[in-house]
Amino acid sequence: MDLYSEDINKLIDELAALPGIGSRSAQRMAFHIINLPIDRVKRLSSAIIDAKQHVKYCKECLTLTDSELCPVCANEKRDHSTIMVVENTRDMIAYEKTGKYEGVYHVLHGVISPMNGITPADIRLKELIERLKGDVKELIIATNATLEGETTAMYISKLVKPAGIRVTRIATGVPVGGDIEYIDEVTLTRALDGRTDL
Ligand code: ZN
Numbered sequence: 001m002d003l004y005s006e007d008i009n010k011l012i013d014e015l016a017a018l019p020g021i022g023s024r025s026a027q028r029m030a031f032h033i034i035n036l037p038i039d040r041v042k043r044l045s046s047a048i049i050d051a052k053q054h055v056k057y058c059k060e061c062l063t064l065t066d067s068e069l070c071p072v073c074a075n076e077k078r079d080h081s082t083i084m085v086v087e088n089t090r091d092m093i094a095y096e097k098t099g100k101y102e103g104v105y106h107v108l109h110g111v112i113s114p115m116n117g118i119t120p121a122d123i124r125l126k127e128l129i130e131r132l133k134g135d136v137k138e139l140i141i142a143t144n145a146t147l148e149g150e151t152t153a154m155y156i157s158k159l160v161k162p163a164g165i166r167v168t169r170i171a172t173g174v175p176v177g178g179d180i181e182y183i184d185e186v187t188l189t190r191a192l193d194g195r196t197d198l
Contacts, residue, residue, distance in 0.1 A: 062124050063107045064089045079103045081137040087111055091180040098185045111148040138166040144180055157198040168195040
């Protein structure tokens with residue numbers, strides 16, 4: 001890697017730190033960027049900066065949005081007493097695409113993972129508990145069917161149940177280890193319909 005100049009190395013390192021990009025792809029991308037006309041590179045970098053600066057967290061559900069309230073939370077026709085807990089904004093979008101869910105969401109921005117040092121305090125649980133002080137009838141836990149997703153579901157269930165709120169878990173139509181983001185809409189709808197009480 002020392003064969004490259006310091007600036008190229010820096011670019012490769014930044015790209016390689018992104019999810020899903022290994023050092024080979026990072027090198028390929030770095031050289032592609034260097035060969036682009038300068039205005040294309042400027043457009044790319046300002047798109048990154050604009051997205052970072054303008055995108056904020058919905059003040060209700062914490063999904064990434066560009067307004068105070070995301071379109072789901074701002075919609076009065078949605079059932080605000082049913083909250084689906086998801087790991088991230090991508091999973092929320094996956095459920096929105098089914099068009100079959102009428103409640104609202106809560107985005108955790110992560111899952112509890114003792115192995116990776118991620119504790120309940122590191123995800124947006126405090127905000128969820130705060131929301132439960134309002135009129136909430138059901139909490140549908142739609143974390144992924146991974147060890148971390150299950151751990152998080154059990155943790156939330158134990159935390160919330162004493163408050164007398166119904167806690168359900170989406171059915172196992174979602175394959176173990178499967179990523180909600182990549183599951184088709186029919187399976188997601190079936191998983192939602194077949195949810196069971198925790
Ligand atoms: Zn929202």
